[in-house]
Amino acid sequence: MKLHLTGPENHQIKDAITITGSKSESNRSLLLSALFPNIEITNLSNSDDAQVMAKGLQISQGTVDIHHAGTAMRFLTGYFSAQEGKEVVLTGSKRMTERPIKILVDALKSLGAEISYVQDEGYPPIKIKGQNLVKDKVSLPADVSSQYISSLLLIAPSLENGLELELVGKITSVPYIKMTLALLEEIGVETSFKDNVIKVFPKNEIAPVTLVVESDWSSASYYYGICALAAPGTKITLSAYKQQSLQGDSVLAEIYTSFGVETTFGDNKIILKKTDKEVDMENVFDLANAPDIAQTIAVTCFGLGVGCHLTGLHTLKIKETDRLEALHTELTKLGANISVTDKELDIVPSIGILENIAIDTYNDHRMAMAFAPLAMKTTLKVNDAEVVSKSYPDFWNDLRKLGFDIKEL
Numbered sequence: 043m044k045l046h047l048t049g050p051e052n053h054q055i056k057d058a059i060t061i062t063g064s065k066s067e068s069n070r071s072l073l074l075s076a077l078f079p080n081i082e083i084t085n086l087s088n089s090d091d092a093q094v095m096a097k098g099l100q101i102s103q104g105t106v107d108i109h110h111a112g113t114a115m116r117f118l119t120g121y122f123s124a125q126e127g128k129e130v131v132l133t134g135s136k137r138m139t140e141r142p143i144k145i146l147v148d149a150l151k152s153l154g155a156e157i158s159y160v161q162d163e164g165y166p167p168i169k170i171k172g173q174n175l176v177k178d179k180v181s182l183p184a185d186v187s188s189q190y191i192s193s194l195l196l197i198a199p200s201l202e203n204g205l206e207l208e209l210v211g212k213i214t215s216v217p218y219i220k221m222t223l224a225l226l227e228e229i230g231v232e233t234s235f236k237d238n239v240i241k242v243f244p245k246n247e248i249a250p251v252t253l254v255v256e257s258d259w260s261s262a263s264y265y266y267g268i269c270a271l272a273a274p275g276t277k278i279t280l281s282a283y284k285q286q287s288l289q290g291d292s293v294l295a296e297i298y299t300s301f302g303v304e305t306t307f308g309d310n311k312i313i314l315k316k317t318d319k320e321v322d323m324e325n326v327f328d329l330a331n332a333p334d335i336a337q338t339i340a341v342t343c344f345g346l347g348v349g350c351h352l353t354g355l356h357t358l359k360i361k362e363t364d365r366l367e368a369l370h371t372e373l374t375k376l377g378a379n380i381s382v383t384d385k386e387l388d389i390v391p392s393i394g395i396l397e398n399i400a401i402d403t404y405n406d407h408r409m410a411m412a413f414a415p416l417a418m419k420t421t422l423k424v425n426d427a428e429v430v431s432k433s434y435p436d437f438w439n440d441l442r443k444l445g446f447d448i449k450e451l
């Protein structure tokens with residue numbers, strides 16, 4: 043599906059948007075509810091990634107296909123490793139077979155798991171024969187993906203002796219690890235995180251509990267992008283959000299003050315307002331703790347004609363696509379002066395955005411959604427626009443609600 047995008051008439055944003063639950067919180071909650079059935083979940087994400095996770099958890103024999111979902115791949119690897127009697131092959135999209143999993147597989151194997159590679163060593167697909175894991179200490183590199191760590195933490199309370207993890211190297215995407223620990227605490231599991239050691243204590247049963255998933259902050263980022271490019275006075279209301287978030291991407295509220303967007307926290311909602319504050323010409327952010335909003339921020343800076351220096355982007359190369367290369371190619375097509383390394387991105391302030399450019403999306407939902415706000419400034423096309431369903435299936439309809447004119451070509 044190829045879409046043609048034009049911003050709202052006279053730049054008048056029309057409506058308030060309700061976004062469904064965070065896919066990160068949802069996929070953790072789903073796994074925990076498979077281990078502890080008296081967990082109820084509300085405001086679950088309607089994303090493809092949450093759906094494949096829920097479906098994967100139902101299977102006990104045969105092949106589980108998780109498509110593009112990194113969290114589902116990593117979390118289910120931990121889950122099935124500790125499910126005695128279950129035997130599955132975990133596989134996914136072509137890109138998933140290029141996303142590394144060796145660090146997690148090695149850690150699980152050292153705990154006693156039985157996992158083998160079906161094709162290439164270190165990458166999915168993998169075959170798992172569930173075991174009763176009784177060892178309780180493992181050390182693993184922490185600088186590649188926090189999902190490996192969360193995977194181990196999520197199964198930890200169900201292991202006979204709990205788990206002690208020693209994290210080696212500079213820990214990346216830390217808020218996602220803290221989110222996992224916070225959810226464990228919320229269901230009554232004892233945890234500790236001191237220096238580079240995390241402990242999770244075993245738990246046989248938990249008291250009935252409802253996990254209320256907060257709406258997705260990464261999805262909210264696209265509205266921050268729209269608001270930043272809108273006229274002063276523009277307001278966008280998003281639900282259901284809270285000030286004390288488990289999601290690291292809530293740092294958006296702070297980051298976007300540099301782009302003149304003010305956030306007010308209301309009752310279960312946030313109100314974004316574009317102020318007339320002059321936008322900084324040079325913007326420096328370390329996004330090692332919030333990698334999923336890097337694309338949004340880069341596009342916002344380009345759209346505003348201001349510069350940025352983004353660091354901490356070392357995980358972007360192994361996500362749904364090589365996001366650094368993809369940003370470089372697509373922003374260059376629009377007229378940006380951008381350079382990237384394997385962990386940083388620089389944009390030089392520029393004037394003007396080329397019109398009617400077709401943005402390629404590389405099977406990456408965030409490429410489609412991050413570029414969409416540019417319709418506030420120019421007309422553009424988005425190729426393979428259905429990719430958004432990975433995390434935010436309602437995205438294009440929600441933009442229509444705001445007043446965007448979106449036509450299928």
Ligand SMILES: O=C(O)C1=C[C@@H](OP(=O)(O)O)[C@@H](O)[C@H](O)C1
Binds near residue numbers: 066187214215333334
């Ligand atoms: O644990 C999670 O829910 C996630 C962790 C992050 O991955 P990395 O830890 O690989 O950076 C993030 O990019 C991803 O979208 C979701």
Ligand SMILES: C=C(OP(=O)(O)O)C(=O)O
Binds near residue numbers: 112114408
């Ligand atoms: C990186 C992402 O997801 P995952 O790693 O779960 O595929 C994302 O949603 O931006």
